[in-house]
Amino acid sequence: MGSIFKAKITRPMPAGATLVTREGKQWAEWRDASGKVRRAPTTGVKAKRPGIIVDAATFTAKFRDGSGVIRKVATGCRTREAAKQVLADLESRSEKVRAGMLSPREAEAAEHLSITVDEHIGDYLKALANSRGKGAHPRVSKTHVDNVRRGLGELTGSCGFKTLRDLDRQKVLDWASNSLRRPDETTTKKDGTVRIRKAPGPRTINAKLIALTAFGNWLVDSGRLIENPFDRLKKLDESDDVRRRRRALATDELRRLLEIARLRPLAEYGRSTVRVSGRSRTSKSRATWRKSLLTTDTITEAAVRGRSAVRPEMAERLELQGWERALTYELLLTTGMRKGELASLTIEDVDLCDDAPAVTLRGIHAKNGKRATIPLRPDVAIHVRAWLADRRRRLAAQGRVLAADDRLVQIPSGLIRILDRDLVAAGIPKVDERGRQLDVHAMRTTFNTHLAVAGVDPRTAMAAMRVSSLDLVLKTYADEKHFDVTKAVNLLPAPPTPTSMLASVGLTDVTEPVVPIVVPTSGKRGALEGSPGHRSPSGEKSAPAKKAKNSRDSRVIPAKPEERAKGLEPSTSSLGS
Numbered sequence: 001m002g003s004i005f006k007a008k009i010t011r012p013m014p015a016g017a018t019l020v021t022r023e024g025k026q027w028a029e030w031r032d033a034s035g036k037v038r039r040a041p042t043t044g045v046k047a048k049r050p051g052i053i054v055d056a057a058t059f060t061a062k063f064r065d066g067s068g069v070i071r072k073v074a075t076g077c078r079t080r081e082a083a084k085q086v087l088a089d090l091e092s093r094s095e096k097v098r099a100g101m102l103s104p105r106e107a108e109a110a111e112h113l114s115i116t117v118d119e120h121i122g123d124y125l126k127a128l129a130n131s132r133g134k135g136a137h138p139r140v141s142k143t144h145v146d147n148v149r150r151g152l153g154e155l156t157g158s159c160g161f162k163t164l165r166d167l168d169r170q171k172v173l174d175w176a177s178n179s180l181r182r183p184d185e186t187t188t189k190k191d192g193t194v195r196i197r198k199a200p201g202p203r204t205i206n207a208k209l210i211a212l213t214a215f216g217n218w219l220v221d222s223g224r225l226i227e228n229p230f231d232r233l234k235k236l237d238e239s240d241d242v243r244r245r246r247r248a249l250a251t252d253e254l255r256r257l258l259e260i261a262r263l264r265p266l267a268e269y270g271r272s273t274v275r276v277s278g279r280s281r282t283s284k285s286r287a288t289w290r291k292s293l294l295t296t297d298t299i300t301e302a303a304v305r306g307r308s309a310v311r312p313e314m315a316e317r318l319e320l321q322g323w324e325r326a327l328t329y330e331l332l333l334t335t336g337m338r339k340g341e342l343a344s345l346t347i348e349d350v351d352l353c354d355d356a357p358a359v360t361l362r363g364i365h366a367k368n369g370k371r372a373t374i375p376l377r378p379d380v381a382i383h384v385r386a387w388l389a390d391r392r393r394r395l396a397a398q399g400r401v402l403a404a405d406d407r408l409v410q411i412p413s414g415l416i417r418i419l420d421r422d423l424v425a426a427g428i429p430k431v432d433e434r435g436r437q438l439d440v441h442a443m444r445t446t447f448n449t450h451l452a453v454a455g456v457d458p459r460t461a462m463a464a465m466r467v468s469s470l471d472l473v474l475k476t477y478a479d480e481k482h483f484d485v486t487k488a489v490n491l492l493p494a495p496p497t498p499t500s501m502l503a504s505v506g507l508t509d510v511t512e513p514v515v516p517i518v519v520p521t522s523g524k525r526g527a528l529e530g531s532p533g534h535r536s537p538s539g540e541k542s543a544p545a546k547k548a549k550n551s552r553d554s555r556v557i558p559a560k561p562e563e564r565a566k567g568l569e570p571s572t573s574s575l576g577s
Helices: 080-098 104-110 117-130 142-159 169-180 202-221 251-270 299-309 312-335 339-343 378-397 415-425 442-453 458-465 470-476 485-490 499-504
Strands: 003-005 008-012 018-022 025-031 037-041 051-055 060-064 070-074 185-188 194-197 273-275 289-291 358-361 372-375 518-520 528-530
Touching: 003 080, 037 051, 060 080, 080 104, 117 142, 117 202, 142 169, 142 202, 169 202, 251 299, 251 312, 251 415, 299 312, 312 339, 312 378, 312 415, 312 442, 442 458, 458 470
Parallel strands: none
Antiparallel strands: 003 060, 008 051, 018 025, 025 037, 060 070, 185 194, 273 289, 358 372, 518 528
16 A cells, blocks of 8 residues: 655755754744744754755655556646646556556656656756767767757747647647748837848748657657657758758969968058048048958068068067968868867877878867868968977977867867958959858868869768768758850760661751641631642752542641441540541
């Protein structure tokens, strides 16, 4: 027979409590907010933190489950009558398990149905944060856990899921459908600025559906549900939901970008001043002049002026900054690495042997969690070797050495803004006429596109890009503007011209003009005039052939209906039917 009771819990010592001893036990006395005197036993002098022992606000049920194990389950009830009803349900379920009417797994899942969904989500997020990541990643990233928390919170709140009993697959499908039709939200801030919050796209909705499916799988694995109600949710089509369409850089654009990146840090201090006309201020006002813009034609002269305008040690620092930036762009463009992957490379990850120079990307730093050896072009390896030799020389002058765990290049936090300024100086549009844009990740698109232009097969490109989907190589990271389709069509074999064969059967070449056999006669309604034969090369029409009286082939429309043989089913309809 089961029982219910209030468990003893420990609370912090109330403020202003006095300690008294009664019958050899230590008690605490204090007055609550209403002024009533309260008493409770303390945790004792041996406790690490002083506190009091009080009864829990809700009852706990104690019973023997279907396997014969004594269990204690929190009822969540504040009244004794409600707690007894929960105990009766638990004992009834245990009896059904012992009688074979329920399986132990079904009985265990039934205990979680009344627990709130928020509590289950909290347990799931704790398990997710402590789980192992992809590949060599020891833990799932905090960003992913936060995204799952927001996605599940929004989805369960919109669908009205309070407990596991409320989980409904159809409500989720309705939510996904309504989210696609949701209009953009416009809000006005206090300063008057208008902010437009766009409706979620298919990719955003699919991410939340995936998180919900994973949550349902965890509920089944942890014994809280028998089956996942969100298994195999149909995803929305993401083909038209590409938020950032990136383009590839052309060969000439690559050259200009690397030149600008190398010189611009120093050239910024050598920009000439340009007077602004039409200003009604004093000649010494800042509004009457501005710095000239840097271009590929003026950046060399500006770099020379900048070297003489700053101190020698600062000029040296700016030169190194430009060198490192150009090398960063070059590595991104020729290896296909992501920005974070390049930033993780250390000196010991670089192998500059003459036969096969390469860098080793550790699995813990790769996006897919897999260790990879990325080859370097020989000319790029020469640039890296010169960069490292110069760093060792400068450190040796300071009595230091280049450590194995030092970074190969330092990636600045504002690399996106730096690239935008370099693009302006190089005369490269950030967004082209198709709406495709350039950013740091577009260098990965440039790498894959140039592989395709060079004739590299897609499977090899997948290995170079370190992706598992062929669509990423053929669609996502490919810029079809750089593909020479005309050249590809011209490479097709020429179609045969069977002139001799046509002549042997009395047919003309397809290149000669063709005169229709039957043409309408003007002025005669419904009448048709035949014009057999063909024109001679001089343009004269040959004499028409003599029409046979009883020739069936000479008639277009029969003069009278034709009778079929009776008892036979025709295979096709005739003009006489």
